[in-house]
Amino acid sequence: xxxxxxxxxxxxxxxxxxxxxxxxxxxxxxxxxxxxxxxxxxxxxxxxxxxxxxxxxxxxxxxxxxxxxxxxxxxxxxxxxxxxxxxxxxxxxxxxxxxxxxxxxxxxxxxxxxxxxxxxxxxxxxxxxxxxxxxxxxxxxxxxxxxxxxxxxxxxxxxxxxxxxxxxxxxxxxxxxxxxxxxxxxxxxxxxxxxxxxxxxxxxxxxxxxxxxxxxxxxxxxxxxxxxxxxxxxxxxxxxxxxxxxxxxxxxxxxxxxxxxxxxxxxxxxxxxxxxxxxxxxxxxxxxxxxxxxxxxxxxxxxxxxxxxxxxxxxxxx
Amino acid sequence: xxxxxxxxxxxxxxxxxxxxxxxxxxxxxxxxxxxxxxxxxxxxxxxxxxxxxxxxxxxxxxxxxxxxxxxxxxxxxxxxxxxxxxxxxxxxxxxxxxxxxxxxxxxxxxxxxxxxxxxxxxxxxxxxxxxxxxxxxxxxxxxxxxxxxxxxxxxxxxxxxxxxxxxxxxxxxxxxxxxxxxxxxxxxxxxxxxxxxxxxxxxxxxxxxxxxxxxxxxxxxxxxxxxxxxxxxxxxxxxxxxxxxxxxxxxxxxxxxxxxxxxxxxxxxxxxxxxxxxxxxxxxxxxxxxxxxxxxxxxxxxxxxxxxxxxxxxxxxxxxxxxxxxxxxxxxxxxxxxxxxxxxxxxxxxxxxxxxxxxxxxxxxxxxxxxxxxxxxxxxxxxxxxxxxxxxxxxxxxxxxxxxxxxxxxxxxxxxxxxxxxxxxxxxxxxxxxxxxxxxxxx
Numbered sequence: 062x063x064x065x066x067x068x069x070x071x072x073x074x075x076x077x078x079x080x081x082x083x084x085x086x087x088x089x090x091x092x093x094x095x096x097x098x099x100x101x102x103x104x105x106x107x108x109x110x111x112x113x114x115x116x117x118x119x120x121x122x123x124x125x126x127x128x129x130x131x132x133x134x135x136x137x138x139x140x141x142x143x144x145x146x147x148x149x150x151x152x153x154x155x156x157x158x159x160x161x162x163x164x165x166x167x168x169x170x171x172x173x174x175x176x177x178x179x180x181x182x183x184x185x186x187x188x189x190x191x192x193x194x195x196x197x198x199x200x201x202x203x204x205x206x207x208x209x210x211x212x213x214x215x216x217x218x219x220x221x222x223x224x225x226x227x228x229x230x231x232x233x234x235x236x237x238x239x240x241x242x243x244x245x246x247x248x249x250x251x252x253x254x255x256x257x258x259x260x261x262x263x264x265x266x267x268x269x270x271x272x273x274x275x276x277x278x279x280x281x282x283x284x285x286x287x288x289x290x291x292x293x294x295x296x297x298x299x300x301x302x303x304x305x306x307x308x309x310x311x312x313x314x315x316x317x318x319x320x321x322x323x324x325x326x327x328x329x330x331x332x333x334x335x336x337x338x339x340x341x342x343x344x345x346x347x348x349x350x351x352x353x354x355x356x357x358x359x360x361x362x363x364x365x366x367x368x369x370x371x372x373x374x375x376x377x378x379x
Numbered sequence: 380x381x382x383x384x385x386x387x388x389x390x391x392x393x394x395x396x397x398x399x400x401x402x403x404x405x406x407x408x409x410x411x412x413x414x415x416x417x418x419x420x421x422x423x424x425x426x427x428x429x430x431x432x433x434x435x436x437x438x439x440x441x442x443x444x445x446x447x448x449x450x451x452x453x454x455x456x457x458x459x460x461x462x463x464x465x466x467x468x469x470x471x472x473x474x475x476x477x478x479x480x481x482x483x484x485x486x487x488x489x490x491x492x493x494x495x496x497x498x499x500x501x502x503x504x505x506x507x508x509x510x511x512x513x514x515x516x517x518x519x520x521x522x523x524x525x526x527x528x529x530x531x532x533x534x535x536x537x538x539x540x541x542x543x544x545x546x547x548x549x550x551x552x553x554x555x556x557x558x559x560x561x562x563x564x565x566x567x568x569x570x571x572x573x574x575x576x577x578x579x580x581x582x583x584x585x586x587x588x589x590x591x592x593x594x595x596x597x598x599x600x601x602x603x604x605x606x607x608x609x610x611x612x613x614x615x616x617x618x619x620x621x622x623x624x625x626x627x628x629x630x631x632x633x634x635x636x637x638x639x640x641x642x643x644x645x646x647x648x649x650x651x652x653x654x655x656x657x658x659x660x661x662x663x664x665x666x667x668x669x670x671x672x673x674x675x676x677x678x679x680x681x682x683x684x685x686x687x688x689x690x691x692x693x694x695x696x697x698x699x700x701x702x703x704x705x706x707x708x709x710x711x712x713x714x715x716x717x718x719x720x721x722x723x724x725x726x727x728x729x730x731x732x733x734x735x736x737x738x739x740x741x742x743x744x745x746x747x748x749x750x751x752x753x754x755x756x757x758x759x760x761x762x763x764x765x766x767x768x769x770x771x772x773x774x775x776x777x778x779x780x781x782x783x784x785x786x787x788x789x790x791x792x793x794x795x796x797x798x799x800x801x802x803x804x805x806x807x808x809x810x811x812x813x814x815x816x817x818x819x820x821x822x
Contacts, residue, residue, distance in 0.1 A: 077665060108665070114497050116664040134660070136497040143497070145666075148490040152413055161406045165498035205494065 065128040067092040067213050067244035068113070073122035075108055075268075082108040083119065084268035090246060090261065095239045097255035097276075098248040100265030101361040106248040109265075110144045110217050113246075127213055141211030142246075146221065147202025151191030155182055155201055158190055159208060168208050176204040181230065195222030203231065214238060214245045220254065232258050252355045256280075266359045283354035284321065285309075287347040291317040293340040301333055319347065403500055403508020404515075411478055411516055420477045424520055428528035432458045432535035446544070446625070446785060446816055453809055456541040456554040458532030459525065463561055466524065467621030471565060472572040472597035473590075474520045479513040479576030480589025483659070487584040492664050506659050510577055510652065517573040518566060525562035529555070542811060544628040544785075544818045546717030547732070561624035564637060568620040571644040572597065574651040575617070581655040603691050608754045608782035609698020610821050612691060614639050617647050622783050625818045630713070633820040700753040702780060706819050707751075708739040711760050711776070711788060714817040715739075719764065721811045727803030728768050735766035741778070754782040774812075784819035 068090040075083040082105045090096045098106050111117040113126065115134050124131055131137045149158040159173040177183050180200040185193075193201065199222055206214060216235070220228040236258060239245050249255055255262065255276075262279050264272040272279070290310070292298045295318055302310035302318075307326035310318045322330060334341055348356060355361075411417045435441070435451050435458070442448035445464050450457035466474075486492045495505060540548040549557065572593045580589035600618040613619050620640025626633035720732040741760040743751040751758070758778035765771050774795055776788040790813060792798075800810040 077663075111493075111665060114493070116493060116496055118663060133501070134496075135501040136499070138499060141497075144493050148494055150410060150413075150491065151489065152415075153410075157409075157413075161409060162494070162498060164402050164406050165495070165500050167402065167499060209499070 064091055066090055066125070067094070067127055068096075068124075068246060069126075070109075070113070070124040071122055073109065073112060073124065074120045075105075075112060075117060076120055081268050083112070083122075085122070086265070086268060086270055088263055088270065088273070090244055092244050093239060093242055094260045095235060095245045095247065095258055097252070097259035097262040098246060098265060099250065099252045099255065099262060099355065101359050102250055103267075104250075104265040104359070105268040106250075106265055107144055107217055108268075110142070110215050110246075110248060113215055114140070114142070114144060116144070137213075139210075139212040140215065141206035141209040141213075142215035142217070143202040143206060143219075144215075144217045146195060146218075147198050147205065149190040149193075149198065149201060149205075152189060154187050154189055155193070155204075156186040158201070159205060162205050163208050166209050168210075172208055176207045179207060179234070180204045196224065196227055199223055199231070200227070203234070212243055214243055216245065216247045218249055219247060220249075228254070252351045253349050256351055264355065264358045271358050272354075279354060280350065283350035284357060285323045285326070285353070286321070286350045287353055288320045288322075288327065289313065289317050289343075289345050289347050290320045290341065291343040292334060293342065297337065298334055298339050301337060301339070302330065305330060305333075317343075321353070323350075399500065400504050400508045400511065403504050404511045407482065407509050407512030408515065411482075411512060416481075417478050417516060420474055421520060421523060424474070424524045425527050428458065428462055428524065428531040429535070431462065432528075432531040436535050443787070443814065446818070447541070449809065449814065449816065450542055451536065453536075454539040454541040454554070455532030455534075455536035456529075456538070456549070456551070456558055458536060459528035459558050460541075460561065462524065462528040463565060463624070467565060467568075467618070468601055469594050469597055471521065471569040471621065473594040475513075475517040475569050475573040476576035476579070476590045476593040478516040479573040480580050480592060481586045482509045482513050483577065483580040483655075484584050484586040484589045488586055496664060502660055503656075506656055510574075513573050513577060514570055517569050521562055521566045521569050525559065529558055542718070542721065542815075543630065544625060544714070544816065545630040546714040546721065546811070546815065546817070547630055548721055557627050560627055564624045564627075564640070565621055567623075567641060567644040568617055571617055571620075571647040571651075574648040574655075578651040578655040581659050599688060603688070603695050605782055606692060607695040607698055608700040608702050608784070609695060610701050612695045612698050613782070613821070615643065617643065619783075620644055622785075625783075625785065626820050629710075629818060629820060630717075635822070636820060701821055702753050702782075702784060702819065704741050704743075704751040706784075707741045707758065707760070707778070707780065707786075710817050710819045711741060711778070711786075712737040712739040712762065714815060715762055715764075715774075715776075715788075715812070718811040718815055719766065719769065722800075723768055725800065725802045725808055725811075726768075730767050735764060735769070738763040754780045756780075758786070760788065784821055785816065786818070787814065787816050789814045 066089045068088055070086065070088045073083045073086040074081070086105065086109060098109070100106055108117060112119050113124065114136050118134065126137050127139050129137070156173060156177065159176065160170055163170050163173055177186050180203050182197065182200050182204060185197065190198070190201065199219060203219065219231055223231060235245050235247065247255060247259065259276050261275050263270050290298065295312065299310050299312065299318060302308045302320065305326065308320065308322040308330045310320045313319045320327070331341055441451050442461060445461050447457040447460040451461060486495060496502065538551045540550055541554040543549050575596065576589055576593045579592035583589060597618055600616040604613055604616055604618060620643060623636040623640040626636050716735050716737045717732045719735050720730055723730045739760055739762050741758060743755060744757040744759060756779040758780055760776045760778055762774045762776065764774060772794070774790055776790050778786050778788050780786040792813065795812040796810050798810055798813045799807050802808050
């Protein structure tokens with residue numbers, strides 16, 4: 062029997078004026094999977110999530126969520142999450158905001174305290190949301206999503222604004238939800254952050270999918286990590302690198318060398334430099350393997366914006 | 380954090396129905412109740428009439444340029460009617476748009492559309508839930524103003540009979556009923572302005588434009604109505620139904636303006652809501668960024684508004700007036716006859732209005748030849764009166780007639796006595812004939 066995908070979108074197209082935010086985009090996510098959606102800013106990640114939530118009507122294409130065709134302007138039952146930074150009514154407390162959202166969902170009001178506790182906001186439940194930090198709003202957004210008992214969770218950059226502890230907690234929560242059977246789609250422009258969390262990954266660029274597969278396959282296909290190396294004799298160091306097929310070294314315009322090699326080859330290369338009388342003055346990681354892969358696929362270094370940075374932020378078109 | 384929440388994952392996807400219009404309505408009412416501006420407006424409606432009544436009661440003068448203004452010291456029922464007259468100009472449109480103009484635009488301002496629209500309610504549910512909440516607030520505000528101003532009048536001034544626009548005295552019970560009905564009539568255009576506020580709120584996505592748009596439209600309509608006294612264009616203005624209650628205070632009661640007003644309000648409401656609903660349904664909620672200021676869009680909007688206003692100005696000016704000397708004479712003589720009876724009763728004579736005969740002759744001073752028509756402050760009426768205790772009398776009145784057909788008549792003290800008179804029981808009362816107000820009701 063064929064497994065019905067939790068997300069099955071085909072040929073999604075959405076343009077804002079002359080800008081194509083989605084250009085025939087397709088995606089299949091098996092149920093229970095945590096799937097990463099990565100790409101530089103402006104790749105179309107947020108537009109895709111808005112389409113999946115029913116906030117934006119695509120120009121073309123089809124989508125099936127949790128096995129059902131969905132072409133409504135309403136968020137489908139069983140689907141929860143948020144796009145961009147979650148926003149709430151600033152003049153109401155966190156609890157009151159969730160109570161009103163529970164009313165809109167027809168959800169049990171008792172779940173409000175449950176979800177506040179789950180995201181670690183119980184002690185701030187009576188505070189007005191207007192005074193919340195971005196990280197606290199992220200947590201509240203997660204709580205609001207969980208009120209809907211989602212079988213499909215769509216999260217747009219859920220760790221933005223969180224401290225490292227908060228990031229760990231959110232990712233642990235997501236992992237736990239997936240362990241209970243939920244399917245999770247997380248968008249991020251930070252691929253390494255998703256390493257160890259996601260089962261599968263789709264890399265987006267300019268509204269299209271440029272890579273799609275499992276995390277293991279992505280790691281396997283990733284180029285070696287890149288390092289910046291400063292030595293006492295960069296010319297000699299480059300010459301020694303040319304003798305080793307597992308090491309690539311090119312002069313960096315800003316000084317030093319950019320060296321691409323996996324861990325073992327790099328160890329051997331550094332030892333070789335020492336034996337040859339070339340002192341290593343500084344060695345720093347430039348890009349992990351996943352970051353290198355991201356760069357190779359999108360042409361944009363991790364954490365930087367693409368030149369085509371507008372579609373996700375375009376003002377609403379009527 | 381731990382993922383211990385019951386997700387119910389094994390079940391097949393059940394299409395859980397959105398909790399619907401009712402849920403959105405309840406949520407919107409809760410939000411309205413939590414915001415300071417709607418609460419401040421409601422408080423003003425509650426407290427304002429008491430402050431007004433107390434202030435008026437401490438003054439020797441009266442707001443004589445308002446309908447029923449000259450009776451504010453004589454009858455508590457005049458207070459809510461003066462409040463109603465003031466509110467109809469800009470008060471109700473502004474009060475209605477406090478919520479209606481903000482209820483959609485505030486979601487743009489706070490970037491909360493993505494929060495609301497990712498719940499189990501359709502856009503249609505959201506639209507109608509918000510619309511119903513705005514209409515409920517407007518209704519509550521009108522009701523609150525009606526109750527508070529009536530109570531303020533009764534507590535501060537008293538429940539004395541009220542002199543109607545046709546000059547006959549209204550007993551407290553009848554006056555209470557008519558005041559209530561008058562506010563109920565004013566509710567119709569208030570609700571239509573609410574719908575207009577919703578249209579502004581949805582289409583501009585700007586709270587300021589949503590809240591101030593309807594009162595500005597109302598003010599332009601009030602100014603347009605001052606330009607001419609034709610029937611057709613006045614009937615099409617949304618501010619005209621605010622005056623339909625005048626027909627309750629003339630004898631016989633005239634409900635035609637109410638019927639026309641109902642149709643006009645219904646048309647404005649339906650067209651506004653339909654346009655707002657279409658705009659809301661087809662909108663892509665593609666980002667939190669609010670549309671920036673656009674000179675070209677603003678210029679286009681201003682050009683359309685100016686063009687519509689110019690057409691209406693021309694139409695108002697060329698529209699034929701319904702105010703004729705015959706209608707003025709009929710109205711003034713009927714009102715005057717009733718007031719003569721009121722005055723005689725104050726003097727201790729139990730004469731009915733039917734005992735007096737009044738022969739009017741009214742014309743405009745500025746008209747040398749031809750029929751006198753239209754609004755203006757140059758009307759003169761000569762009234763020849765016969766009846767018990769007055770014998771044969773000629774009284775001249777100067778009339779100021781407004782384009783809506785309401786007028787103020789001021790008589791000569793040498794013939795009709797001073798502003799205040801001594802009654803049969805020795806108390807001092809306002810001389811009902813020294814100056815009086817009346818209204819002709821447009822056909």
